[in-house]
Amino acid sequence: MSNTTGTVPDAGRRQRRRHVMAIQALAAALLVVAAAVVYSRGASAASTSASTTDQPLSTAQQQAGMTSGQPFADPPVLDTVTSPNTTITLNAHDTRFEVAGKQVWGKSYNGSFIAPTLHFVPGEHATITLVNNLSVATNLHFHGLHVSPSNDSDDSFLCIAPGTTFHYHLDLPADHPVGTYWYHSHAMGTTCPSDGSAMAGMDMPPSPGAGFSPGDVENQIFAGLSGALVVGDDRALLPPTLQHIATHTVNLKDVQLDKTGHIVENTDTTSIDSNAPTVRLVNGQLLPVLTVKPGETQLWRLANVGADIWYHLQLDGYRFTVIGQDGVPASKVTTADTLLLPPGKRYDVLVTAGNRPGGTTLRTLAFGNGPDGDSYPDTPLFTVDVAGSAQAQLPPVSGALPSSLPDLSNATVAQNRSVTLSGDDSAGFFINGRQFRMDSSVFSTPAKLNTVEEWTITNEAGEDHPFHIHTNSFQVISINGVPQPYAGRQDTVPVPHEANGVPGKVVIRVPFSDFTGKVMFHCHIAAHEDNGMMSYIDVVD
Template structure:
């Protein structure tokens, strides 16, 4: 890993979108669970579709915050969702198919459409990427390029955000101010730096006022940046890994509810789009699990009773010291890469435990996520690493500026603000300069948890409610306690441009809790 502290800046200016040429697709013959960290690619869509797409269109949105039309097929907003669906385990966990970079390039197509898909034992109308509720994982390496032909077949505008990734926020890269209109095709192009951290990221839509609806409807998938093996002891390189993508949906009839979402309403939780799948492991075996909350709003407190998670990366950033946790609170957008060692032979439930977000927030009940079956010939448990990856430390860096960011909401919990203002894409709320460090105090002046997230550059948490925090590595999402505060420091590297910070409870973001950050050269 390149030490970001002493690295000279490299600015990437995206080129004009180009029509994509041909590519070679390889299909995985085994999309199921037990596989090593090096995998075979599976295509997102057939090559014929990619070659047939020849026109591109994207515009900067000039609409007001409520100018988007409501999907004609959406259920009435007043309808309450059905009770959460539960089931006994019936099938093994299926890791998502993958599109993998070859020769430093990942070239693929993503088609966005509303489609009926098999989900939780029934056929359900969902918002999909390439016709799937759980779309393929995009897998690449630091320094790679990624080119995506993005086709919008929805009735609404949309766009694409690569959450947590250090890449340009401008042009046809990770630009959340783009609006891909219905029926249009756009070419995204990303040039990732060699210093991109290995770990787990994800992709989802980010059109203001529609982010929650589209993500809750099913539009989210995983991105994996390879490279964690370089920090593993030899005995743990190439071990079995699993994506554990946590997605939930509220069901009304035969369709996923996307309008008038209530965080505390009954919701069905899935892993990789499966209801209570079976995860197989041998007693004593060590596996790498990529725990990722890629839903719109809700929290998870994940635990495997009797087994400890050993965290090796958080939010796509490897830790400097592996640490143990019996349970992990994972807000929407956050990820943990963990080592898990198989318990004694038997069956254990992977659970989300009860979690309360505050007296003005929501109480999330316990639920079963998956069933872990430990079976087969026992293995001698491997010695787990302690020291891991080098990390930056901004504690002694000169601070170029200090900012206070206050999260507030109205009494009804229907409108949300940053520093007393609702989001306006035409207004710059905060400024920073490349190659400087700023210290931000994020204050939560409400009675419920808010999740702070910033695009383009991740951050170091310095303190929570005045208590200094151990620096195990940077992150991109952090909870701010009710009536409390956190202090973070962030360095602005490589990429000038206009980007955003917001609460990653997408209901709150869509209702105004987002601000514009301008990074100047």
């Protein structure tokens, strides 16, 4: 493995918060010294020290009482294929759980901050029972799965009221791509319609002109309602010598705590401050240690299952071999020094340890997503301890993998559409000048089943927006006018922010195959979709 040097973009700032953040920084500086001393002794008094101020706790204060350096642990797996008697039930409830050994209050599926990993196989009929023991409405979205967007399948318009149970039924096509997906709440409000009509939406306005009401996706994902989902086993696509290597699911998700040990929430007027101090966790662990043998190759399933913040990953001294993106096997295996994961993004990568014992660190590099966006510090995520008996290094993987999806570069385009992203924290967020409406799309004409469309996505905002489409993965054709070589399809792409008066622009091609219904698309920063940057397209036969 060759050594690498990460590129650190210029850090962005939320312009509207400059003065507030300056005051916060002064207060945090006075608190962090005392908090660091307490944290070094493993005590929990740091959070108590914040009780005299309304300022956010520093990262050191939030980490006080957490345990770092534990062995890396994958989430438990719920699998109806290898364990036929397993019933997949997800119990959503307000929970007091452990986060890195510290008692924290949030929301969970089945009692953990990181939900269990679901495992399906192509061609499977899967039933998932959602029990809503929350005090607010909720639902489920199976992010990236190519299944129906209607009825009791992956329908984000469903509203599961408090105290009720709903059975989701997913029919995965026999040729469904194998790789890493995830699932999470897609609650578009906190209450269900009084008439009980699920498709009427949650507490969104029923008709144009009735005003806009924000959703609850940010609060519910941030509090704990998300987890990984794996379809099949993409090791089977690799050469025979690599089909039995170790795998690890790496859920990337941060936590912000208040002085009482509760995960912070947004309010009716403000979103969670994604630029505030936060604790970066891996599978709910703080700086765990993953042991790898010298020369050993492993498959890591990297998934950003958080609500708002980005990860710019680097494994010090190594390169990632990318075999899949957003659950789709690579049509061309590539290597990368760094990987950018906005909320919702996934990569399946091979990592091969060096031949000698030692150690390295997976980190998220310092990163800014635009002048009106966030500025994140360089933060270590977990340590890789290379130890034990050496293994013979396996040959590298190259070329295309079986089951990759065909290139759409020469496909017939049935329709061209324009999608314009705009807005900010103070004004709200918009697609084509409109905030999300349950009763109408930003498009006046539907998409036709079994056609390919070309969408030009323009970003007029001062921060990058990760654009996501449900049901169908797409192909990126160009970014800011630069043609993109085809390496596979994806379901989430960062759209660059406006720079020097020139909007960012991404061109994609979307195949609408197999399923009709309302297919949603939105920015996957949860605060932005909650506050209007979301719509849908009707797909008709």
